[in-house]
Amino acid sequence: MPSPNAISRRHLLGLLGYGSLLAGTGVAASACAPPVKETNGGSAAASGGSGSTLTLATWPNYDDPAVLQRFTEETGIRVNVQVFGSTEEMEALLRAGNSGIDVAVPSQYAIPGWIKGDLLQPLDYDKIGVDLSSWNKAVVDQEFDPGNRFTIPKHWGTTGMIFSGDAGGEPSSWAEFFKLAPELDRRAVIVDHQISSIGSAAVSLGLDFNVRDEKGLGEVERFLKSIKPKLFAISSDIQPGLRNGDTWLSIAWTGDGVQVVRDNPGFKYVIGKDGGEIWSDNWSVPKDAPHPDAAWAFLKFIHEPKNAADNINFSLYPHADPAVTELVDSNVRDNPVIYPAEETIAPLSFATAETYNSPLRAETWARIKSS
Amino acid sequence: MSRKTMASTSRRGRGPALAATPAVLWFLLFMFAPLVVLFVVSVGVRGPGGGYQPGFTLANYGELQTRLVPILNTIEFSLLGTVVTLLLAYPLAYYLAMKAGRKKVVLLALIIVPFWTSMLIRTYAWTFLLGSKGIPEVLSAMGLADDVRLLNTPFAIVLGIVYNYLPLMLLPIYVSLERLDPALRAASKDLGAGRLATFRQVTLPLSAPGVLSGCLLVFIPVMGEYLIPVLLGGGRSYFLGNALADLFLQSRNWPLGAALAGSFILLMSFVVVGYSWLTRRLTGPLPTEGVL
Structure with missing residues (x-):
């Protein structure tokens, strides 16, 4: 251990004014940075066979710390939360092996690859005690995990369009969105995510959300390149532009939509009636989870309606269990951005594993951005 | 062979070689080896799930033309x-070196201190200054101009570059001007040269090394810039750095990324070689040499 008075090299560089340079390079490399870790308090006392810690791989602001604390108090199992920035990062860690992760929350399009790669173990429903038969059919028993053998949906959401009164129109479909976007002259934003942006543009051209063939992608590429000079930005950081009045129209994920509409009632979040994206993040247990018993105990705890409801009130993303919906705060439950009507989400599609892994789709997106 | 000669052989022969070993190893390990890895990856193929798979193809170099826009940008x-x-930077450095007097230290500190804050934060702050509610609103409130668009324009990118890299240009020029002997300019004046002629024939040539180092210190890192085009350009004017980040992190096409990165390194090498040639030309036979 260095003495507390010793000046570390980083400190020295900082004093010399190189701190900013370090910080600058850190930004560029942050996509490769290790995930943020935090462990909640609670006794480290071993509690029987369930192990004393549980490592949860999840997303930012996705789990209510109070709920995790309650779990620790009830079971004596400490929760070690690792927050990730992308599914790719989470996957890289799992594929490397010995990740130490007990419970992971992958997006649906990663799941088939994880199952095929033997990264997940089948869920032990006897120990979890969850019955999915009454859950929202829009998100359970889907193609990415038939019969939910390996995963249970945690939260789900949509990719819609958000606009202010300045936009001068109220698009209700992707066709209308992409007609209006270039007309506004550098006031519209599409997100920097091939799945959402190529998919929504494909829907506007009458193609499938999961289009992967050369002809279809070529059409999307030509179209997006043609409107790119008329866009304000290709960026996933959509909120500042909307709030400052720079952006009048944008593709938006549920979470951003909820927050912007809540703070600025002049905005509207709409789901395309011609289709678009629905997504889900799902509880899963890696095959090499060091504490599987802790994982089963956690999944049992987190699906008790009261706990699940607290998590929704915190994260503002919906859940698929109707018993939970009843316990959610009414202002959350009645918010159509968070809980859209069944007929609204009917035309939406899940991004498939093939769409997520398609080299052609990824390259098409990279070429659009590099144009 | 006597003991003495052996000892002297080793001292004169192997000694320097041994002393150079760490430097040679350092170069092999940290410069040559990574370049070899980069080249090997660049002739490989993209794996089915992304990344790298061994192979031999030059197709990736043919694909480089699809990234022509970022290269030109x-x-x-x-x-x-x-x-x-x-x-x-030049007028500012000139003022600091020649005219600022005792204020010099304070002024230099004022230029440098903001750079102790992270570049990300300083650049992100500009998005609010340039956005609708920032400078454009002030201009419109003053009745000067309506609907000015600054954020996510080429102007914003240039502004970001100037703002972030000014000290790297300023300091070398300042140092070269500071070192300039005032007697030279006095002599120029005595010999009948006006202020402009003195600047053109004495001050500017003598500060050329500083100008050149400043230009290189700015040009090279800006060529690798990633942050400014994203935050102030809205991802609409892509740089090579952005195209590379996409290839490695999003589309996970490592071979194409390696080909692009390798070509980029080659391009930069030309710049550096050209720079040292220019420096030698400009600082070689200086007009002062006969005098001093």
């Missing part, structure tokens, strides 16, 4: 950014 903005930074 990078060169254009780097040149423009360097020139604008130079035009702003």
